[in-house]
Amino acid sequence: MASEQPGRARGPAWRQSGEEPDYRFTLANERTFLAWIRTALALLAAGVLLDQFSTKLQPHTVVVAVGAFMCVVAALICAIAYRRWAKNEQAMRHKAALPHSRSLGLLAISVLAAGGLIAILILMYPLGAK
Amino acid sequence: MSHHHHIAPDPGLQPQRTALSWTRTASSMLVNAVICVRGAYVYESKPLSFLAATLLAASALAFWFARVRSSHLAMNLRSKMEVPHVAVLAMTAASSLAAVAGILAIATNHNYLPHDLTSLTALFGNSRSLR
Numbered sequence: 521m522a523s524e525q526p527g528r529a530r531g532p533a534w535r536q537s538g539e540e541p542d543y544r545f546t547l548a549n550e551r552t553f554l555a556w557i558r559t560a561l562a563l564l565a566a567g568v569l570l571d572q573f574s575t576k577l578q579p580h581t582v583v584v585a586v587g588a589f590m591c592v593v594a595a596l597i598c599a600i601a602y603r604r605w606a607k608n609e610q611a612m613r614h615k616a617a618l619p620h621s622r623s624l625g626l627l628a629i630s631v632l633a634a635g636g637l638i639a640i641l642i643l644m645y646p647l648g649a650k
Numbered sequence: 651m652s653h654h655h656h657i658a659p660d661p662g663l664q665p666q667r668t669a670l671s672w673t674r675t676a677s678s679m680l681v682n683a684v685i686c687v688r689g690a691y692v693y694e695s696k697p698l699s700f701l702a703a704t705l706l707a708a709s710a711l712a713f714w715f716a717r718v719r720s721s722h723l724a725m726n727l728r729s730k731m732e733v734p735h736v737a738v739l740a741m742t743a744a745s746s747l748a749a750v751a752g753i754l755a756i757a758t759n760h761n762y763l764p765h766d767l768t769s770l771t772a773l774f775g776n777s778r779s780l781r
Contacts, residue, residue, distance in 0.1 A: 532735070543731035544660060547668045547723075553738060554671045557745050561678040564745075568685055568752045571759060572692075588756050595749035602742040609733060 534606070538613030549608045556601035559627065564594035570638070577641050586634050593630045597623070657726050665723030665731075672719050675741065676712035682748045683709050689755040698758060701751040708744035 540546075567590025570583065577583045600623045607619045683705035690698035715737050722730040 535733070535735070540732075543657065544662070544664050546731060546733055547664045550733065550738070551668050551671045554675045554741070557741055558675050558678045560745055561675075561682050561748065564749055564752050565678075565682055565685055568682075568689070568755055571756045572689070584756060584760060588753060591749055591752040591756065594752070595746055598742055598745040598749060601745075602738065605738060 532606075534610045534613070538610070538615075541612040541615075545612050546609070549605060549612065552608070553601050553605035556597060556604065556623070560594040560597035560601065563590050563597065563631070567591045567594065567634075577638075577645060579641075582637065582641060586637050589630070590634055593626075593634075597627065600626075655727075657731070659726060665726070666720075669716060669720035669723055672712065672716035676709055676716050679705065679709040679712050679744060679748065682752075686748070686751045686755065689751075689758070693755070693758045695754075695758050698751065698755060701747065701754065705744070705748055705751060708740075708747070712741065712744070 567587045570590070571587035574583050600621075604619075604621055604623060607621075610616075611618050683702060686698060686702040686705050689695065690702045715734075719734065719737075
């Protein structure tokens, strides 16, 4: 139904295949995408601010590395967010199961690693203080 | 015909939640743009100033799109519920650009890059001798 409307010919090829899912699913997928983007932006802000404001944490190379790592993970999550959104959209159009994704695992491990490292540095700081 | 029909208002307020989600994301983008503006001033960096201006424009665009999406979704027309593919792509691109700005800010902060970087060739060439 309503598959050959002239106005629908824009966008990627997968938007012409299958049929339009329940609009609530489409909106939910859109919100999930935006939530991932916000997660990436939060991680990015944290990484940059960590580098700019943690001037007393030692060794400073580790702090810089953690900040840069958080920026890289944020960029990665942006790409993953788009991919996930498109894959989910395609699956919903064909009434297929939503694809499995490892992005939650990546996010959890990255935040755990960055947070753990900084926690160790903070705990060690009084020992390294002049 | 079925494409342009009115849909019943959703008791779960999905259209409202989706529009607000765009506003929240625009705010997050604005926070990152402001951090980039700070970096551009503190390091007096030209590429960071350029990126800061772009990110500010991107967050303004995102706020504007949040309003557009909000009014579209409020019409309760099935045709207006469609996926905003261009906006999704643009948001992905802008966030990736913010990530690039973040890495650039860290690199400039620790003098891996010259603060008065003027061209892309300087970025990939012997950037240290240009200082």
